[in-house]
Amino acid sequence: MKDLTLNSQEAIRALTGFIQTVMQDAGFNKVVLGISGGVDSALSAFLSAKALGAENMLALRLPYRTSSPESLEHAQLVIDELGCPSKTIEITEAVDAILAQNPDATPVRRGNVMARVRMINIYDQSAAFPGLVVGTGNKTETLLGYSTIHGDGAYDFNPLADLYKAQVRQLAGELGVPEVIINKAPSADLWAGQTDEAELGYSYDDMDQIFYCLVEESYTRDDCLKGGFAPEFVDAITKRIKQYRFKSILPRAGSVGQYSLAGLEELPFYKA
Numbered sequence: 001m002k003d004l005t006l007n008s009q010e011a012i013r014a015l016t017g018f019i020q021t022v023m024q025d026a027g028f029n030k031v032v033l034g035i036s037g038g039v040d041s042a043l044s045a046f047l048s049a050k051a052l053g054a055e056n057m058l059a060l061r062l063p064y065r066t067s068s069p070e071s072l073e074h075a076q077l078v079i080d081e082l083g084c085p086s087k088t089i090e091i092t093e094a095v096d097a098i099l100a101q102n103p104d105a106t107p108v109r110r111g112n113v114m115a116r117v118r119m120i121n122i123y124d125q126s127a128a129f130p131g132l133v134v135g136t137g138n139k140t141e142t143l144l145g146y147s148t149i150h151g152d153g154a155y156d157f158n159p160l161a162d163l164y165k166a167q168v169r170q171l172a173g174e175l176g177v178p179e180v181i182i183n184k185a186p187s188a189d190l191w192a193g194q195t196d197e198a199e200l201g202y203s204y205d206d207m208d209q210i211f212y213c214l215v216e217e218s219y220t221r222d223d224c225l226k227g228g229f230a231p232e233f234v235d236a237i238t239k240r241i242k243q244y245r246f247k248s249i250l251p252r253a254g255s256v257g258q259y260s261l262a263g264l265e266e267l268p269f270y271k272a
Contacts (some may be wrong), residue, residue, distance in 0.1 A: 002212045004079075004166045008174040011167075012047070014046050014160045019051035022157045023132065032058045034122050035086075036154075036189060037074035038159060039172050039182050041136040046175040047159050048134055054084040058129045061088040062118040064095055071189045077178050087125065091117045111188065115151025123154075131158040140165040140204060142210050145244020146196065153247060164211060167202040202233070203250030210237050 031048050037090055048057045049093050059082070061075045072088075079086045094117050101103055103244060107112070115228065121132025126133050137147050147153035160168060165186070172182050186196040186204065197203050210229055213219040214237075218228065224234045253260070 004208060004212055005061060005170060008171060011171060012050070012174065015047050015171075016051035019157070019159055021204075023052065026132060026156075028130070028132050030056045030058070030129055031124060031134045032060065032126040032129050032131045033134040034062055034118055035059045035075040035078050036136070037071035037078075037181065038184075038186060038189075039177065040138055040141075040168055040186075041075075042177045042181050043175070043249055044134050045082060045084070045157055045161075046177055049082045049084060050175065051181060051253075055127075055206075056083045056131070057082070057084045057272055058131060058272045059084050059086040060122055060125060061086065062091050063088070064114050065092040068187075068189050070184075071187075074178070074181050076186075079178070079179065079185055081178065084165045089121050089125075091121065094120075095243060107194075107245045111152060111194075112148045115148035115188075115272050119151050119154045126156075136160060138163050138165055138168050140207055140211060142248045143215070143241055144198065144200065144207070145240065145247045149247060152178065164208045166208045175222060184264070202237075206233070207237065208256070210234065214241070217227055 019031075023031075029052065031052060032046055033048065045057065045059055058254060059075075059079050061072060061079075063072055091114065095110075095114050098113050099110060099116070101262060102109065116246060122133055133154070133156045134154030137152060137155075138156060138160045141147055141160055163171065169182050174177075187194055188196065200207070210224065210233065211222060213229075221234055221238065225231060250262070253262070259267075
């Protein structure tokens with residue numbers, strides 16, 4: 001087993017410093033984020049509050065009619081613990097208006113609609129507050145492609161982008177996120193009874209282990225097999241990484257041979 005444990009204090013200093021640098025560069029001093037009741041959004045909230053002060057963070061609860069009451073309670077725990085401004089915005093009417101046009105939508109499609117309607121509200125509130133939108137997705141989810149483009153995959157910056165799920169739990173514990181949130185089964189709460197691990201087919205602990213080997217230690221398939229991973233597990237995970245890679249990079253841009261905006265920061269005027 002690979003030890004994914006970070007130096008908690010160094011990691012927290014790095015991430016709060018990152019948040020402060022992003023805000024300074026963008027000319028903002030406030031942030032907005034959705035609070036789901038899960039450990040990821042809780043950690044983003046605690047890091048943001050530590051970096052900027054809780055009074056400069058707007059936390060949003062965005063329930064749909066099938067949302068778990070427990071999720072709402074846990075989201076409120078985070079809000080109460082931090083003492084930050086908050087709003088609860090019911091998304092049922094907006095979501096149902098879209099789904100009424102698509103009565104045969106699969107649970108995944110329905111969940112994607114909910115995620116995108118939530119992000120519409122988050123960005124609308126970010127304009128009113130005003131503040132930058134904080135991401136809440138971790139590195140494990142990104143590698144899996146386990147997010148909704150223009151939904152939870154949308155943000156202005158993401159302090160959790162380099163943290164595996166186990167490391168999210170570690171830092172959450174260090175910062176005082178309530179244990180009931182840290183220890184519960186992860187769920188996007190997109191439909192009743194949904195859990196991440198049941199939907200994905202593997203535990204986060206197992207996925208963290210193979211991702212650490214593949215990404216941080218550059219394992220090949222043979223290395224993974226020698227390390228004790230089952231062939232079907234290795235193949236399923238590597239296939240998924242490749243299949244959903246498009247979600248973790250900027251959309252591909254066409255070119256007629258002129259200067260690419262991807263290199264804008266390298267131009268003389270930008271460096272001045």
